[in-house]
Amino acid sequence: MKKLIILLVCGVFWANILLAQKTQFTVFEFIKVENDQIFDYIEFKDLMEKVYRQALNDKKITGWDFWSLQSGGDRADFQYIMVTHYDDPVKMMDGLNEESMIEYTKIAYPHLNESQVRKIFEESLAMRDMPMRLYMREIAETNDNFQVKPGVLASFDLMKANEGKFDAYEKAESEVFKPIHQKRIEQGLMGHWSFMRTALPLGSEAKSTHLTVNMYKDYMQFFNSQAYEDMNQTEAQRKAVNEGLNSRDQKWVYLATLENVVR
Incomplete structure (x- = not known):
């Protein structure tokens, strides 16, 4: 019996470790570029893809995405969203400093000397502004094998839990909305869904407390998903959805x- 208890305790311990290892931590950087510098920045972000691939090879990150905004609130303030994925909260908070980026750039572009690399970074910093940066921790996602590749579409929904309803909102997303999205994925109306909690910034003045990411393979799938209505929902399910929305x-x-994308 004693050995059985020890085995059970060890099993729970290792399960928690494996769960922690699978948890994704993500930084979202909303980027603003002046109109007369957009083409220069497009060229720069293509260069950055190779640099972030070096960071992936070095296991500093688990992925990197560069998104072009099509629409959204405060659209005039942002043109791009840069997303960097980590498997550890400390790595997320440390990020990739300028010196590390310069070293990875040297590896990715061995034909450039150090002065050329530094000039590239100085010019890139001068042409962009990041008025909003969010540090997130993933707390729920759908079970799927969606392939994240250039051309896919996503909606990034910034949410703020109502006062006194933080736990209720998280429960609604995990227990009510996640199964709905899972069903849509199984019906071919969606690619992937994830739910994240804000790590920083915090406080009552923070613009958001959570973020949901909804991915689609193309516009056709996106519009079909928007038009879909589940006519088989029970009254109890509709009530749970409305409570979650509220x-x-x-x-x-x-x-x-x-x-x-770098994976």
């Missing part, structure tokens, strides 16, 4: 197309 405020919805 537990949060949907601040903004950003629709974006994936341009570059």
Whole structure:
């Protein structure tokens, strides 16, 4: 009996470790570029794809995405969303500093000398502004094998849990909305869904507390999903959906197309 208890305790311990290892931590950077510098920045982000691939090879990150905004609140303030994925919260908070980026750039572009690399970074910093950066922790996602590749579409929905309903909102997303999205995926109306909690910024003045990411393979799938209505929902299910909707405020919805990806 004693050995059985020890085995059970060890099993729970290792299960928690494996769960922690699978947890994704993500930084979303909303980027603003002046209109007369957009073409220069497009060239720069293509260069950055190779640099972030070096960071992936070095296991500093688990992925990197570069999205071009199609629509959304405060659309004039942002043109792009840069998303960097980590498997550890400390790595997320440390990020990739300028010196690390320069070293990875040297590896990716061995024909460039250090002064050329530094000039590229100085010019890129001068042409962009990041008025909003979010540090997120994934707490729920659908079970799927969606392939994240250039051309896929996503909506980034910034949410703010209503006062006193933080736990109720998270429960609604995990227990009510996740099964709905899973069903849509199984019906071919969606590619992937994930739900994230804001790690930073915090406090009552923060614009959002959560983020949902809804991915689609193309516009056809996106519009079919928007038109779909589940006529088989029970009254109890509709009530649960409405309660979930009333537990949060949907601040903004950003629709974006994936341009570059590193996995």
